[in-house]
Amino acid sequence: MGIGSSSDPSRYSHKTEKVDGLYSNDDTTTEEIAEALKELSDSLKAEEMFWKQKKSKDEEGLVVIATSYFRQIFESSNPEDIADALSEAELRECEEVMKVVKKYGQASEQCINFEKSSLLFGKRINANVRQQIKDTPGIQNEGGMGTYLGIPEDISGSRCNFFAFLKDKLMHRVNGWTGRWLSKGGKEVLLKSILLALPTYVMSSFLLRLEICENLASAIAQFWWSSNPSKRGIHLAKWEKVCRPRKEAGVGFRMTHEFNLALLEKQLWRLVQYPDSLVARVLKGRYYRMCSPLRTISAISTTHRRDTFCWNYTKNGQYTVKSGYWVARNLLDADEKEVLEPSITKLQAFAWKITAPQKICHLIWQLITGYVAVTRNLARNDKIFRRIDRDPLELVRYVESECQVWFNANEIIPTPPQDLNIEEPQVLSLGNIYMIDGSWTSTAQFSGYRWVWLDRLGKVQLMGTRNHIRRESALHSEMEALRWAMESMLQHSTYQSFGIDYKDLIAMIYELHAWPSFATELERMETLKICFPDFKITHIPRAQNQISDFLPRTARSFHRILYFIGCSIPVWLPRSPQI
Template identity: 25%
Template structure:
């Protein structure tokens, strides 16, 4: 006996009967004898291999219904038989169970119950379903702007669930793509027009000259790209061999083993020997002794997580978890490199095409301009004229009315009405903005008995310099102490955030503060700390935060906007913008921010 889609009381009842010896386990295989699978209306499936077991099963299901009041609907239930079961045995078992429907002909959760024979024929329902949906849309006489929205939001989503379960045959995918292409280019379902641009090129991203339709073949391959998207994350390093395992993340070739620098080396050397146990970071001296400089830089880009075992993470999502969207992006990128490498060549019209989608006009005009640049209209080449018109807006000569109306050259009668509508929309938007300014966020104090340490930073990507600051205030808004610190050689924004936050946490714990609220622009770090299982890519950062915060009995982490963190932000900006690189810790607040802190306190 076996169960699928289990977890409810029906399964529990049958399982209990099995344990008590009321029902005997089935032999392996369902093809011979009286083997059968009972599929219940709620999706549960139970396999039996004898008439006696069928009788027992009928009694159990009847008893379950009487005991719980949840009677089985036999009219909606079905039995799936093995292909060797005779018609006589089928009829006898159906009479015993009281279930006369046979399986494999209906769907469950939108998928066929059984995949026997040709998968192309089994999945033909996807083609029929998509075609029926498109036939309905043809009747609406939509512009291509409307068609774009429907194809992206609805038609492309129809096969998503089947593709998440298994890989569709290429024939099915080609049929679906062909139907969507026909809908895009044709105005009637029974009329065939020329497809001026191939569908696979229309599925390219807008920055590469396409429209951004979903590439079903790439999406179908998304779940098969684990090997290319996985990254080996070093924990304590005990399970990773330095010279034999692929653990170095190379941006050119992906995961690989480290390059050998010296003539002699220990072939059994483990990565754990390269970690400084005191600092929980890489031992740079040890790295420089045995690795080439390029590998030293790659390895030291991410620190080990000594409290965990070595493990895999997904490198195409910031949180380290694989998602269908990120896998689809990887599949599409691989497909572009393989099949459409010409779109990456220079010089190219793609930058002009990309600018089209940012023009403040209705979708049908943007699509028309894209068709012109893609040679998708029979009138011929208009590249130079379109480029001139797009640059016209930046020229000093000419009136604003002339500059703004050029996309409407074929719809001139509608131009004035459309721009009038935009002016009304701007007035409404301006009024909403005024209301937002009135309700502008401001610094909010902690509750009585708690302190607040506002933390801020500013990073200069050109000079790799970082300015950090924190300000401690009580529930009345009084600044008790503050600090400023300059950092150098900070190569990334993520590193800047981590350095600033760890410095602030270490400062608070060394000053023996407790019951502290930490507001700042550290959304991802705070989320990773609160839900570490959802952010495996930030395990090292979370572990460093946890070590420092473990010294506090009570604390809170709070993501705030810059308006709620102005005092600390101004102090941090003084390092990068005013070259005030002297670091210090001081009581009270800066004299040049006296008015700011006083006003925030008075507004409480």
């Protein structure tokens, strides 16, 4: 069977039967079985290559069809030309698409049910063309009124009216819970797990207008502040303040517009990282044929490899929606944050760490923040509107009595100590290993590196310590320490086992492509690993890495350039108490 010929499983089925027959025959030699297996393997490889080429041709054909179709439609300013392009292109391309569909069905044995399928036409397609298109695939149903993955099929008209279904779905879900009379803790769970997640798929595909985002935020805020489902409720604070993270004195809800931007940035990141995907090639043919979607052209590095993009707001350089949302909230928003002196942000954040039910934590947070109608506010209202004076000490006495009751209820009776057999943690058997560590702070002038070679008995055979101009981060310093240890090992020993207490570095070594921000360093590391065919790196707890942990800090704080390799610590270097 030639690679370019049509596929037929019967062409290699007789070879499978031949192999089975040889296995069942006791007189068959090993050479005959090996030769038959080789013939079967070659046939299967040829079959696999055939379908790969067919798939590639089909994808390329779809890209050409889609690109030419979009160009004919969007690059013309004459409505009549657009109508002609639609009518001509639809007939020709419908046939091409059906060919691809039939080939897919033959290859995967998954056929499309055309009786349940439907076609969606534009308003400019006349009745004759519509009927011709229906007759080509045999689909007589017209669609457009249903939904696909929660989004209406017919995307036309006003965007505000089109996306109004988001608020309707949200309000329908809220009204289903109105009879529950949820506490603040229950409302928080409902908002974060259901209501804020409802428009996620739509926001990852479309940029919602600010009016739509404000309508969604208004509906969510009304549900949050309302204590009675039939009433609107008093909004005691701006919704932007409530949506701040908990460590910044907020509840941790998401802002709709900023989250929408973060989700769309994820799509852009995929176009940049996976330029050979089908959707990326279609969009490239229409919108950015001569450049990247970021409107930039990558330069060629000194290693003759094309540079790649990395995200500067994560540790590994990969974009995440969480980091994108942080950028949208903190860097894209030019408004200055309100600063109150003295600040109670830490006290507000501590309210969420209290070991208590969520409704109690919410109450404490509201009391600290002032987002609750306390007696002071009620007394002010009585003074203004009813001319009634109230004693402020009455509230203080009531709070004292309630606090005393709470302390009495939570008083813990001490239990006599019991003898517990606490097992000491086992010490790992390290063997011949290089213990590595780095030290880094954002204010120091140097970064400190250290490696220690231990034998099977745990005795120090050789050690090295040095400092260098401060690197970009602690992870960069750990990687530099590992690289220096590997270079030193090539000169002083033949062992290839390393131990380090930084788990991110181990993950980086085994998952190179997941850390684009360290591409240059990892490329050097890969070149160095060629000299270590049995390279192994393991995680060592910091408690077993005391020497390698203390000396890098000493090297980092040293007042001048330091470089030392020897069998013991020099007398002019400070010593750790454990050494």
